[in-house]
Amino acid sequence: MAHVSIIGTGNMGQAIGDVVRAGGSTVQALGSADSGTPVSGEVVVLAVPYPALAEIVAERGPQLAGKVVVDITNPLDFSTFDSLVVPADGSATAELAAALPGSRVVKAFNTTFAATLAAGTVGGQQPTTVLVAGDDAAAKELLAGIVTAGGLRAVDAGPLRRARELEAVGFLQLTLAAAEKVGWTAGFAVVA
Amino acid sequence: MAHVSIIGTGNMGQAIGDVVRAGGSTVQALGSADSGTPVSGEVVVLAVPYPALAEIVAERGPQLAGKVVVDITNPLDFSTFDSLVVPADGSATAELAAALPGSRVVKAFNTTFAATLAAGTVGGQQPTTVLVAGDDAAAKELLAGIVTAGGLRAVDAGPLRRARELEAVGFLQLTLAAAEKVGWTAGFAVVA
Numbered sequence: 359m360a361h362v363s364i365i366g367t368g369n370m371g372q373a374i375g376d377v378v379r380a381g382g383s384t385v386q387a388l389g390s391a392d393s394g395t396p397v398s399g400e401v402v403v404l405a406v407p408y409p410a411l412a413e414i415v416a417e418r419g420p421q422l423a424g425k426v427v428v429d430i431t432n433p434l435d436f437s438t439f440d441s442l443v444v445p446a447d448g449s450a451t452a453e454l455a456a457a458l459p460g461s462r463v464v465k466a467f468n469t470t471f472a473a474t475l476a477a478g479t480v481g482g483q484q485p486t487t488v489l490v491a492g493d494d495a496a497a498k499e500l501l502a503g504i505v506t507a508g509g510l511r512a513v514d515a516g517p518l519r520r521a522r523e524l525e526a527v528g529f530l531q532l533t534l535a536a537a538e539k540v541g542w543t544a545g546f547a548v549v550a
Numbered sequence: 551m552a553h554v555s556i557i558g559t560g561n562m563g564q565a566i567g568d569v570v571r572a573g574g575s576t577v578q579a580l581g582s583a584d585s586g587t588p589v590s591g592e593v594v595v596l597a598v599p600y601p602a603l604a605e606i607v608a609e610r611g612p613q614l615a616g617k618v619v620v621d622i623t624n625p626l627d628f629s630t631f632d633s634l635v636v637p638a639d640g641s642a643t644a645e646l647a648a649a650l651p652g653s654r655v656v657k658a659f660n661t662t663f664a665a666t667l668a669a670g671t672v673g674g675q676q677p678t679t680v681l682v683a684g685d686d687a688a689a690k691e692l693l694a695g696i697v698t699a700g701g702l703r704a705v706d707a708g709p710l711r712r713a714r715e716l717e718a719v720g721f722l723q724l725t726l727a728a729a730e731k732v733g734w735t736a737g738f739a740v741v742a
Contacts, residue, residue, distance in 0.1 A: 481741035
């Protein structure tokens with residue numbers, strides 16, 4: 359059991375909150391009107407679009423020290439759907455970790471569409487797997503425990519450097535969905 | 551029906567050859583002893599490790615003009631399993647296309663382990679999907695037709711620029727298999 363703050367009340371924030379609650383952990387849901395409310399969770403999920411990360415760092419950086427901070431973003435150029443807006447050799451997560459040196463930053467949930475978190479399956483066929491990357495093993499284990507308690511699978515995808523590849527997977531999956539090659543309830547499944 | 555030359559007789563070359571034949575197309579299989587034999591296929595699959603591409607370009611560049619050339623490589627640094635050896639903003643396929651300006655270069659088969667091509671399924675559960683990226687629509691359609699005739703699924707993954715993301719998927723999948731998070735008969739499935 360853990361206490362998880364989720365910043366962002368869009369479809370991803372809601373779906374992640376439901377997973378957390380299903381596993382018996384508690385949720386502090388923070389919307390845009392709650393910028394004055396400090397985070398209370400030991401785990402803080404930033405369920406916001408990539409451009410909002412800088413503002414959260416500016417507003418809440420000191421609050422996030424010592425916490426497990428979960429970056430779920432796919433930093434696409436949504437005007438073109440043809441590139442990422444982070445440096446080619448980096449990732450949104452690497453940027454976030456550099457901006458929050460006192461936090462334990464992990465990447466997760468960027469390769470799972472909201473509907474697959476809610477359904478627990480990819481396309482009704484495969485169990486939904488949350489890929490988790492980061493350099494702090496205990497942080498990854500804590501998040502994986504929350505996810506698996508909530509009925510999903512979690513797989514350690516390696517060090518923080520792998521966030522780059524996770525963002526590439528998320529990018530590709532978004533382009534496939536936008537092109538109607540996969541559904542928004544489906545996408546990449548991780549088959550063991 | 552097409553005639554396909556496959557350079558490389560390792561497990562990937564063999565598995566791709568079996569798919570091609572299963573669809574009624576014919577195969578010219580060329581091993582390392584056949585460097586003096588010209589390619590005869592309208593489609594040429596380079597089923598070799600990334601470091602061998604430069605040699606093939608040097609030896610066979612003029613023969614490949616006008617042909618559909620299929621790059622299947624995952625340009626990993628296999629000594630570390632922690633990075634790719636191509637520029638961060640590029641891909642092995644982009645390098646190959648630049649070296650073969652007279653060829654129609656596509657990326658394919660780098661996200662499907664050999665065993666999934668042979669079995670036709672990812673982990674015995676999902677149909678194996680070959681993701682194909684390239685800038686020549688007719689070349690992608692020709693390859694997709696060969697693949698689907700052979701009993702697999704094929705999905706257009708977009709322009710040649712998406713080879714970068716396909717190589718990231720291949721890289722991540724290889725690291726997950728090496729870490730025993732997924733089996734070599736499984737991995738990423740594309741669920742529509």
